[in-house]
Amino acid sequence: MIKKILIANRGEIAVRIIRACAELGITSVAVYTDADRHGLHVKKADEAYYIGPDSQSGYLSVHRMVNLARASGCDAIHPGYGFLSENAAFARQCEARGIAFIGPSAAVIERMGDKLAARAAMIAAGVPVVPGSEGNLTSIEEALSLADGIGYPVMLKATTGGGGRGIRRCDSPDDLRRHYDRVLSEATKAFGSAEIFMEKAVVDPRHIEVQVLGDTHGQVVHLFERDCSIQRRHQKLLEIAPSPQLDDKQRAYVGELAVRAAQAVDYTNAGTVEFLLDRDGSFYFMEMNTRLQVEHPVTEMITGVDLVQSQINVAAGLPLGYTQADIARNGYAIEFRINAEDPQNDFLPSFGRITRYFAPGGPGVRTDGAIYTGYYIPPHYDSMLAKLIVWAPDWDGLLRRARRTLHDIGVYGVKTTIPYHLQILNMPAFAEGRFDTGFVEAHPELTEYSLKRSSREVAAAIAAALAAHHGL
Incomplete structure (x- = not known):
């Protein structure tokens, strides 16, 4: 079994991996740069090490990460997403130094990272491509x-x-x-x-991706699909599982295609096969992400499978322990990317100090984040503050709960995408499950909202100011 994991990442995903390690009884090791000295992942990990002043010398340094893992006694590295997560040289260095890389093999990362090689592999496997x-x-x-x-x-x-x-x-x-x-x-x-x-170009397609898991014993399963059609400039804003736009026949078909794609390249660990769904109902392979996805929590919410723990177990050589027939979906889940951006100013990043943070709660609500009151958002990394995930037994119930939860969460001191997400939820086409990748561009009125505070928010702000003044 794996005993100690170096987390080659920061922020929200590092905290997520630390939590998985804690439940498995595995020692977690965080890393940080100057901008992350006060990061939540540094506070929560069992151990934390400084890796340099910036990303280039730290989070993006293959040799520094691998050397630190060896020096600190780690027998595995989890890359999270972004940074080195799809770097074949990083995976190869881990393999060469006897450290388990929690992801697919270097050869698979290399092959699927080359879009032409990936296309060729899919064509050979009978998976339709554009x-x-x-x-x-x-x-x-x-x-x-x-x-x-x-x-x-x-x-x-x-x-x-x-x-x-x-x-x-x-x-x-x-x-x-x-x-x-x-x-x-x-x-x-x-x-x-x-x-x-x-x-x-597939005009205004729906973006459907399928979560797959493969172990080192030849077992590959899918955990149903996610609908990632709501995006801006090819960047996802929110994700839904399962897609409200697919019927059971389409769902079974695209799941089978994803498993076939993974088997074709001897895929192990967690990965995502992405498809475009055109207007006439045809699916086309787009790419494969050879890592954990930002939106993995919605899949966890509808299947009950902990994907991060599954990744660790697979890297340790354990079998999945279940077959496709054992995986069932339950209800609907949606993930909102809460970004420090100003949608009314062309989504300009809004870095700075969070003066007040209120986490949402209630049934079916999960928040994956690394922020807290007083946290300073550094300008050196992406603008995502947290992921707000909501689950409900049915689609209509999900929309109602999601609205309530977006009103519950409070992030003050910076601009965020929270009001923009509320605008999307209130669009009739979205509520009816009719949307594609052109949805945001087709609705410029989504930014026409008021930031006027409710009486409850004003009262909370006054109470916070009084508490700070009196040192409470």
């Missing part, structure tokens, strides 16, 4: 010729990387000429590779 180039594009002339053949609109995409970067939709030859060099530049700057390819 029509596109067979290899990397070599010139604008080749791109124009290929686009004429498959028809506009098309998508230019970086071959490596992800997170919505290095992607441009082109609706005409002029668009393609204008965006070609830009995507090349973005791919080079963001991912260190000037390789791009082309796919047919």
Whole structure:
């Protein structure tokens, strides 16, 4: 069994992993930079070590992480998401130094991180993919010729990387000429590779992803799907499990496709197979995320499976202990990404000190976060403060509970996306389960809300100020 885990991450996901370790009786080791000295993950871990002044020398340093794991007596590393989580060299270094990497093998990370290699593997496995180039594009002339053949609109995409970067939709030859060099530049700057390819653009699709788990004994299962269609500029804003837009036949089909995709590359540990669902009901493989996803809690809420503990057990060589037939879904869950952003100012980041924080509660409510009253949000990392997860037995009940919970939570001192999420919930199309990846762009009125405080909020603010004044 694994006895001690170094968590190569920070913030909310580090706290989540620390909690899983505590329940398994495993010693947790946190790491931190200058900006994270007072982070909640540093306070909660069994041990914590300084790894340098910034991300480049700390969270993104393969050798520093591996050396620290060895020096502190860790027999495993959990990468969380972001940073080094999909870095094949990191996984390979762990393997070489006798440290269990809590994720898939380096070879699988490398293969699925190359979008063209991933496409080829899916085609060989009989998983449908979006029509596109067979290899990397070599010139604008080749791109124009290929686009004429498959028809506009098309998508230019970086071959490596992800997170919505290095992607441009082109609706005409002029668009393609204008965006070609830009995507090349973005791919080079963001991912260190000037390789791009082309796919047919699926217009306003639904974004459906399937959670998979595989062990080292040949067992692969799926834990149903998540609907991630509500997004802005290819960045997810909220996620739902299961999708209110799928029927049972579609659900079974896409789950089977995801398992087939994972089996095709001998996948182990937790991963996510992402699909586009077009207007005529066809599913197309988009990519595979070879790590834990930000939105994993909604899957945990509807299945009762602790994905982080499952990851650790698989990395320790244990079998899953259940089959596909043992996994059942119960109700609906939604996750809201509570970001320190101002939606009314083009989602400009809103870093600073949290002057007051009230966590929500009640039945079916979970908060995964790393913030507290007085915490200073550093400008060096992404703007996500917390994840608010709500569960209910049915869709209508979920919407009611989600509204109540968004009114319960309070984050003061910075702008957040909380009022924006309430606007989405109140849209009739969303409530009726009719939305796609173009939803946010189609509804610019979502930012037309008032920030006027309720009488209850004003009273709470006054009470807080009086308490601070009197030193209570």
